[in-house]
Each structure stands twice: as structure tokens, then as C-alpha cells.
Amino acid sequence: MNDDNLRFFPDEMLGENATPEEPVPSRAPGAHHRVVLLPDVPRLDEEAELDRVMPRNLADEVSRVNVALKEILPDAGAHFVTQGRLVRLEAKAPDMLDLLPDTVAFDLVYKLASVAPAAEFRGAYLGSLHAGLQRYATELVDALTERARKKILAREAELHRRGPLHRLKDDDRKLVEDAKGELPILGPMSVDEVDELWAGIHAAAPWLQAASVEAWRAMRHEVGAGRGAWIPPILLNGEPGTGKTSLGRSLAASLGVPLVEIDAGNGTAAFQVSGVEKGWSGAEPGLLIEAILQQRTANPVVIVNELCRAGAGMMSQNGTRTSLSDALLALLDRGSSRRWRCPALRVDFDVSRVIWVLTSNRVDTIDPALLSRMRVVDVRKPSAGHIAEIVRRRLSDIDEDLAGHAAEVIAKVWSRRVLTLRQVDAMCERVLRSLTGPRLH
Structure with a gap:
């Protein structure tokens, strides 16, 4: 990493004695990836x-x-x-x-x-x-x-x-046919751009340093190798309301890719991920394939919230049990994700460049086979200083002294009570409304 790149990273992000991997820092042409794997129509025996x-x-x-x-x-x-x-x-x-x-x-x-x-x-x-x-x-x-x-x-x-798509409905067939060929992998095309992207994400949530550094190193390696922006599946484990989901959202926004959010506690989470296969009331692809086909990009970000709450699944009319854990096992595995069959469309897709960000409050309830497919990172709660900085940025449009006073008050409340970042954001919203909203005379 050269000196120009180092300016994007505070010392605390790199950590003591930390040395990032050194891919070739060149700007490669935009990476592409073939997602739809249509077989040739076989000759009948x-x-x-x-x-x-x-x-x-x-x-x-x-x-x-x-x-x-x-x-x-x-x-x-x-x-x-x-x-x-x-x-x-x-x-x-x-x-x-x-x-x-x-x-x-x-x-x-x-x-x-x-x-x-x-x-x-x-x-x-x-x-x-x-x-x-x-x-x-x-x-x-x-x-x-x-x-x-x-x-x-x-x-x-x-x-x-x-052709091989003749069994699909007209709308589904058009979506798949339009996505044939190679789809772009959106995001930074050089390691310098990767550094800038993750420096911005880290600056917004420095308490998530462990997760940011893990993802930054992985993406730097992939982009440096010419494979485009991607990170292996990562599980952010920590207390509720510490910004785990926000990290995934910030990543999707910074990359400019579609974002899919799944609530693992929802009984239909497995169907939202992989789709509804024949044997249920109506077959339709999941949110993942919809995002790829409709937005025509190979690396959407999929956030699975509170994986620790994933249930046992549901039973279809033909006796097939579908659970979120079972659906994720194939999608998160690097090998099987290279040729994954959508149960609704009956078409093979290479979804190995999808970016998975999963969150949990505990890991002891998660299937060990599923855990083995992810990099588990424990995240810590923001400090009072982090909260004060968040409030100052959130209230940057009002008087500086008032913003500073509000930041001090909210930070003190944070240190004395069990709050979440969502509650801190709600407090900031009330402050803004009280200062900028209409007044009764």
C-alpha cells in the first residue's frame, strides 16, 4: 500500500502492526460475471x-x-x-x-x-x-x-x-433472456477506490472496525486480482442496535448495487431468499434472483437480519421442508453457489459474486454447518464518544453550539442507559423537529 492510500485510513482502523495485503494497485476494466447458466438444448436419445x-x-x-x-x-x-x-x-x-x-x-x-x-x-x-x-x-x-x-x-x-426457457411464463422468460451473457460487477475498479470506499464506511461507524477491516482486506484482494468488488459471506455478531445492519446498507449504497433485506425471524424468510418452488400455491423466484435479473448486476448486497432467530421452516404440499438455514447452505457455499438452481424458474445461476452480510445477537443457535460458511466477526457497542460524533453529524445543519450541547446530553444518556442506535436517531429527529418545525404563538 503506498503513502497516498494510507491517507484514507486512521491508525486505529489498521490496528497496531497491521499490514494490508498487497495486490497489484492497478485500475482494471470493469469486471463482469456470467450469472445465467443456460444449457444447450440436448438432443433426445x-x-x-x-x-x-x-x-x-x-x-x-x-x-x-x-x-x-x-x-x-x-x-x-x-x-x-x-x-x-x-x-x-x-x-x-x-x-x-x-x-x-x-x-x-x-x-x-x-x-x-x-x-x-x-x-x-x-x-x-x-x-x-x-x-x-x-x-x-x-x-x-x-x-x-x-x-x-x-x-x-x-x-x-x-x-x-x-429453447431451454420454453416452460417459463412470458415475463420470467424475458427477464432471464435479457440477463444472458455477462453482467457487470459494480463497485470500485482499483485498490485505491476500495481504500476510499471503506475509509468512508469506517468513518461513519468506527466502532465496527473489526468488520470493516475484515471486509476491506477481502475486497482489496478481489479487486486487485481483477475479479471485481466482492467479499466472502460475513456474520456480524453483537448486541441489538449497534449498527450491524447499517454497515450492510452503507456498503450497498457505496457500491451502487441493489440491496435485499431479509428478516430471518419471518416464517417466509426461506422463500424470500430462494423463491417458491412448484408444490406450493404459486411458484416465483426469490428476492435475490429478482434483484439480479431486474437490476442486471452480479453482486447485489443481501442482508439477513438476526440469523439467530431463523426457524425450523415450513412444509410444502408435496412433503418438502424449506428452512432458511437449508436455503442459505447452498447459496453461501463457494462451490455450490457457482451453479445454483432457482427452484421456481428451474434455471441454473452462478450467484457466487453475491455479497452476503448477515447479523445475529448470538451464534449458539445457528447451525454449525452454516457458521462454517461465513466469517464471524464480533462487533462492539459504540462508545459515548462515538455517539456524540454521530449526533454532531446528524445535527450538522443547526447551530454548532446547540448541536454540541445535544451531542453531550445524548451521549450522557447513552452511557447511563441501554439505548440502541435507532433510539439515538429518534432523539436526533426530535431535536431537529423542535428547532426547525412550525411553532405555535
Whole structure:
């Protein structure tokens, strides 16, 4: 890190004896990432398709033929039997078939031609009714096989014409098609810009130094390697109201990327993250995929608040349990997130560049497998001095002396009582209203 970069970081942010990683400090062109992973439409395996459809087709056809045989030859005990893609003739007394009068054979020719016109029965011309029926079985299989082949080829051509997204609704298909190709990874394109970004975030919340330094180092490494702005999933653990969520919001605003917020305590949190799959009342993608497709960026920030409150999940109509922890396991894993299937769209996405900021008040209730996929950072509560500085900035538009007095009072209240940053912000809002709002005379 050169001297110009150091000006962005107070000594307390770097920490004693801390040395940041040293990627090449060059400005790379904007990074891009292919998110939508559309497979090529596969060619149908003709033999496998024939194995699938022919037994059913033959069974339907043969059942009608057997009715005709029993009607014309009630005492011969002759009938056709299907076995996979084959048909064979069975008869109690095969020799008796050749002793039947020609009129019976002609009746059978007429009947079979009307019942199963796919094949041509020629038994009467062969001089052997038994041989004719055997040949009819072979011709029946050949005719139905040829008919099935034509249908398979027509189906394959239709699949190629419609493409891999043909099952999607029109609106969903357009969103996915518009996001094909590489999407931009928004944010700083040089390590100098990373330094500036995190210096600003740190200045607004210096008590979150541990989290800021962790994320800053990771992003500096990624940008320096030319992969764009990204940090591994990070869990901010600490008391309520200490600014954990605000850090994620500040990061999204500084990067200029979409922000998705999920409340882990909400019973539908898993669906908000991954979407609603078929088997529920209505299939639709989750907020993550919606943000990527609608905003067309590869690295939105997703904040999952109070992960420690995640419930056991819900059961769908088809017996599938969906929980937030299960949904996050695949999304936070670096390997599986490279090809993650949206359960609603049935399309694969590479969501490995999504930035995850999770918060909790305790970690003992979180699935250990989930914890192993995140960098856990314990954050401390702001000091009275931090609160005073926050109040001064919040009231910067009013008289400096009044702002200083308000900062002193609120900081004292902070040190004596258990307050949250939300309550401090509410106090500042009341001060502003009292000084700038309309007055009664």
C-alpha cells in the first residue's frame, strides 16, 4: 500500500502492526460475471425415447387386436403378447389356425385392417394363417416404431425452436433472456477506490472496525486480482442496535448495487431468499434472483437480519421442508453457489459474486454447518464518544453550539442507559423537529 492510500485510513482502523495485503494497485476494466447458466438444448436419445413410449403404444394397439382375434377366432385361443418393444403370437393350437376356412381368414383380414391399420395383414395370401399372424406382429411393431420415431424427431425440433426457457411464463422468460451473457460487477475498479470506499464506511461507524477491516482486506484482494468488488459471506455478531445492519446498507449504497433485506425471524424468510418452488400455491423466484435479473448486476448486497432467530421452516404440499438455514447452505457455499438452481424458474445461476452480510445477537443457535460458511466477526457497542460524533453529524445543519450541547446530553444518556442506535436517531429527529418545525404563538 503506498503513502497516498494510507491517507484514507486512521491508525486505529489498521490496528497496531497491521499490514494490508498487497495486490497489484492497478485500475482494471470493469469486471463482469456470467450469472445465467443456460444449457444447450440436448438432443433426445431416440432409443431411450422408444423404450419409454413403445411399450405403452404397443399395449394399446395389441389390446384392440386381441379383441378382434377373440371375436373372429373364439375357439383358437390365439392372442398377441407384448414384451417391451416386441410382440409375439401365442396360440393353444397353432396347427388349427391353418385348418380354418378361407372365409374366416378374409374376415380376419378385414377386421384387423380396420382395428390396426398401421400394419398390413397378409395371412390369407401366404397360405398359412399362423404365419400370417406372426408376420402381422412384426409389421405392427415396425409400423408403430416408425410412427414413434417421427414424433420424437418432431418433438426434438420443437424443443430446439422454443429453447431451454420454453416452460417459463412470458415475463420470467424475458427477464432471464435479457440477463444472458455477462453482467457487470459494480463497485470500485482499483485498490485505491476500495481504500476510499471503506475509509468512508469506517468513518461513519468506527466502532465496527473489526468488520470493516475484515471486509476491506477481502475486497482489496478481489479487486486487485481483477475479479471485481466482492467479499466472502460475513456474520456480524453483537448486541441489538449497534449498527450491524447499517454497515450492510452503507456498503450497498457505496457500491451502487441493489440491496435485499431479509428478516430471518419471518416464517417466509426461506422463500424470500430462494423463491417458491412448484408444490406450493404459486411458484416465483426469490428476492435475490429478482434483484439480479431486474437490476442486471452480479453482486447485489443481501442482508439477513438476526440469523439467530431463523426457524425450523415450513412444509410444502408435496412433503418438502424449506428452512432458511437449508436455503442459505447452498447459496453461501463457494462451490455450490457457482451453479445454483432457482427452484421456481428451474434455471441454473452462478450467484457466487453475491455479497452476503448477515447479523445475529448470538451464534449458539445457528447451525454449525452454516457458521462454517461465513466469517464471524464480533462487533462492539459504540462508545459515548462515538455517539456524540454521530449526533454532531446528524445535527450538522443547526447551530454548532446547540448541536454540541445535544451531542453531550445524548451521549450522557447513552452511557447511563441501554439505548440502541435507532433510539439515538429518534432523539436526533426530535431535536431537529423542535428547532426547525412550525411553532405555535
